[in-house]
Amino acid sequence: MTSVHGSWRSRVRGTTLMLAVALATAACTFTPPDRPLLITPPAAVNSATLDQYRIAVARRILDRNPSYVLQGTLQPMLRSLVVVSFTVDRDGQVLQSAVYRTNGDDEAESTALATLRRASPLPQPPARLLNTHGQVELFEDWLFNDNGKFQLREFASPQAQTID
Numbered sequence: 001m002t003s004v005h006g007s008w009r010s011r012v013r014g015t016t017l018m019l020a021v022a023l024a025t026a027a028c029t030f031t032p033p034d035r036p037l038l039i040t041p042p043a044a045v046n047s048a049t050l051d052q053y054r055i056a057v058a059r060r061i062l063d064r065n066p067s068y069v070l071q072g073t074l075q076p077m078l079r080s081l082v083v084v085s086f087t088v089d090r091d092g093q094v095l096q097s098a099v100y101r102t103n104g105d106d107e108a109e110s111t112a113l114a115t116l117r118r119a120s121p122l123p124q125p126p127a128r129l130l131n132t133h134g135q136v137e138l139f140e141d142w143l144f145n146d147n148g149k150f151q152l153r154e155f156a157s158p159q160a161q162t163i164d
Contacts, residue, residue, distance in 0.1 A: 049126050050136075056123045057088075058140060058154035064119040068111060070149035074159040080108035080144040084116060090134045092121035100139060111150065112142040 062069050082105070086097035097116050099109045125136045141153035151157065 050129055053123070053125055053129060053136070054138060054140070055154055057119075057138065058152045060122050061115055061119040061140070061152060062155065065115040068115055068149055070145050070147075070151050073157050074143055074151060075145050076160045076163050078143055078159070079146045079148075080105035080142075082108050082112040082142040082144070083139055084112050084142065085137065085139050086116060087135050087137050088122055088125055090124065090127070090130055092124045094120045094122065095135065105144070107148065108142065108144045108150075111144075111148065115142075115150075116140075 080103050081101070082099060083101040084097055085100040087095045089095055094116060097113055099113070102109050129136045131137075141156075142150045143153065143156055144150045
């Protein structure tokens with residue numbers, strides 16, 4: 001029985017010690033650091049800036065091509081999704097553009113590239129987004145309904161859920 005009582009006493013002492021440490025810690029005052037705990041890394045700042053620039057570019061494309069823009073809901077089964085890659089210089093000029101991904105709809109591809117050209121010059125990109133050549137490379141998605149009108153991914157409405 002001595003070993004049982006000894007073991008029991010050990011547990012009581014251990015529990016008492018943990019309780020004492022917890023009480024002592026709770027009685028301490030906590031002084032917050034002088035600087036914020038959350039530090040935003042430079043890459044996150046550039047990411048936020050890139051997102052803002054992408055929105056400005058999409059807005060420019062839509063504003064310059066109102067007759068091609070789909071108002072309302074995208075149909076559940078899109079006619080086409082055209083992804084265009086393009087490079088913009090520090091002045092907002094589109095230096096090059098190409099279809100990056102497509103389902104092979106030549107008319108939709110031509111429309112996407114033409115609407116990008118009509119929107120040029122684009123807003124000037126923030127200097128911190130420019131690469132060593134003074135350019136920024138972007139991608140944008142044109143989502144086409146059967147009627148040939150599109151929405152850009154940046155401003156796309158949710159697609160319809162049922163096929164009529």
